[in-house]
Amino acid sequence: MDKNLLNLFHDSFNHFLESNLDNILNGVAERNLCARLGLNFEFNFQKYGLEGYYADAEYNRKQGGEVKTILDNETEIIPIQCDLIIHSRGGIISNDNLIAIEMKKSGRPEEEKIKDRKRLRALTKESYDDIWSNDGITLPEQVCGYDIGIYLILNITKRYFDIEYYFKGKYITKTQKNF
Template identity: 55%
Template sequence: MKELLRESFRAAFAQFLEQETDNILNGTSERNLCAHLAPLLQQAAAAAGFAGYRTDVEYNRNQGGRVKTILDGEMREVRITCDLILHSRGKNSAKDNLIAIEMKRLEHPQSEKEKDRSRLRALTKESYDDIWSADGVALPEHVCGYELGYFAELDHGARIFRFEEYQRGNLVDRFNIEF
């Protein structure tokens, strides 16, 4: 599953770069860039067999319309909004969450980037100890279980995106994509 998702992400991102280079170089906001990446990721995921999954920008709702939350490193509840996610919107309790993406420009403060990285570690954790078990029936109270998380840092001067990939709460890979 992870390899199909990874391939879907990379295919969508390549198409995004083909279509949006001028938009990227003009200094458009991350929210705008994610909005243009979203439909491409949804199409690539569907083509890879992930039908029924949706991409959402700045999505902040959980089951029953509650605000999405995670637990931070001290197990405190924190409200979250992720830049871009691929998920089933609670329709597939066996595997609701697939990809979470956070995007920042190089010039943003390091503290903001660290918050995004921390969010991705939390979102990609399998569960929060003794709070939710992955029984495939009930959705978790706090958002977790994303198969992949990507932190994308845009250096538009160098025309490069620097990526970090997260799985199971850990940084597992770094790679660059030039445009």
């Protein structure tokens, strides 16, 4: 995993926790929390040398304004909308997709958490058909190639986030961050 991107995440997430503790404890919607986290990422982009990148909450577009899609296990095309993504909006084709983040409150149904995990595995795959050459010109039809996937599971009562990391289509490890 890219250490620079992990450091960007940790810096941004720590500042998010400090500056949004009231929102977190008041139980505001995941969409609001992801948007606030996105602002912290954008604040840090220059520090990490990431000119031309954006932090977009609930982003669902790809090249040409088409709806983003992934393939499920049965190779069915599924529209996708990730909670927060760090990407170049297609502007830096050779390294467009950096970080995909899903967030869920711990009390949500397990089926929702399973879908989020599947989405992160799909988004962090290098390609869907193992053929995409990343020639710097052509983008893949299905969204993939995120360097890191991060799943944030918020437990407000116990005041912590479980943080799961995904890389190259696989779950890697889990940590916990108290607030």
